[in-house]
Amino acid sequence: MLTDTLAKAILDLEEEQVIVLVKERLAKGDSPLDIVESLQKGMSEVGKLFETGEFFLSELVMCGEIMKDAMDVLEPHLIDSHSGNKGNIVVGTVKGDIHDLGKNIVVMLLKGAGYNVIDLGVDVPIEKFVEAAKESKAPLVGMSVLLTGCQEAMKQTIDAIRAEGLNTKVIIGGNYIDELVREYVGADYFANNASDGLKVAKQIFS
Numbered sequence: 001m002l003t004d005t006l007a008k009a010i011l012d013l014e015e016e017q018v019i020v021l022v023k024e025r026l027a028k029g030d031s032p033l034d035i036v037e038s039l040q041k042g043m044s045e046v047g048k049l050f051e052t053g054e055f056f057l058s059e060l061v062m063c064g065e066i067m068k069d070a071m072d073v074l075e076p077h078l079i080d081s082h083s084g085n086k087g088n089i090v091v092g093t094v095k096g097d098i099h100d101l102g103k104n105i106v107v108m109l110l111k112g113a114g115y116n117v118i119d120l121g122v123d124v125p126i127e128k129f130v131e132a133a134k135e136s137k138a139p140l141v142g143m144s145v146l147l148t149g150c151q152e153a154m155k156q157t158i159d160a161i162r163a164e165g166l167n168t169k170v171i172i173g174g175n176y177i178d179e180l181v182r183e184y185v186g187a188d189y190f191a192n193n194a195s196d197g198l199k200v201a202k203q204i205f206s
């Protein structure tokens, strides 16, 4: 039973209510990242209902659309006027995976903190990650994955980056990522939310 009203509204797919609650919480002075956390909680519940067959793909799509609308409201509060001169970071969702809502939040937050983010989008081929890391000489590459089936693609992408001998740290993120996954795919860091990702970036660029 969800006690967080915003999480509950997204679980109920109440689009208008979600936007009203997001605006109310911003007006109250809540941090945009706490609001994202509530949305994420609700979406996780939607995912569970999809898994058990109570929700179908249409509900998953709708939940994604609601999240996009909520992010339109939150975006100006996550991004400020920094110029992006703190250094390059390459970010993308791995090959085979088209989930991008979480990645986009990470991108917004990094841009907001002044990094120049090279966003490769979704379903990113291994070579594209390697090329971008090489060309930009980015000290950090961030990879997003939500599908367990795409873990292997993530491992292959990291292997390919290492094979080039690039001096690049790799951070992976996604809802199910943990230390075991990090170790298996050979990443340097992992994060389950955007703010932990930002902390790692700050550490690397410090």
Ligand code: B12
Pocket: 036, 039, 040, 043, 044, 045, 046, 047, 048, 050, 051, 057, 060, 061, 062, 063, 064, 067, 091, 096, 097, 098, 099, 100, 101, 102, 103, 105, 106, 141, 142, 143, 144, 145, 146, 147, 148, 149, 171, 172, 173, 174, 175, 176, 190, 191, 192, 193, 194, 195, 196, 197, 198
């Ligand atoms: C919305 C959604 C969709 C939308 C995505 C819309 C979009 N534009 O992204 C649509 C409808 C397209 C979709 C499609 C599918 N989905 Co889907 N989807 C979801 C759902 C409900 C929410 C995901 C989400 O956006 N969460 C909100 C964001 C904010 O959270 P987040 O992604 O976790 O990101 C945060 C952190 O993880 C972290 N993070 C994420 N990336 C990164 C990267 C870095 C570098 C860092 C530092 C941090 C970081 O920071 C973010 C912000 O805090 C999840 C359920 C869940 N538990 O996540 C299922 C889920 C991921 N989907 C699932 C499935 C199965 C699918 C489909 C295969 C369904 C189908 N039969 O077609 C397809 C896959 C298509 C593909 N090839 O990718 C499964 C995956 C199961 C598995 N074990 O692999 C899940 C878990 C649902 C479930 N429980 O069954 N999906």
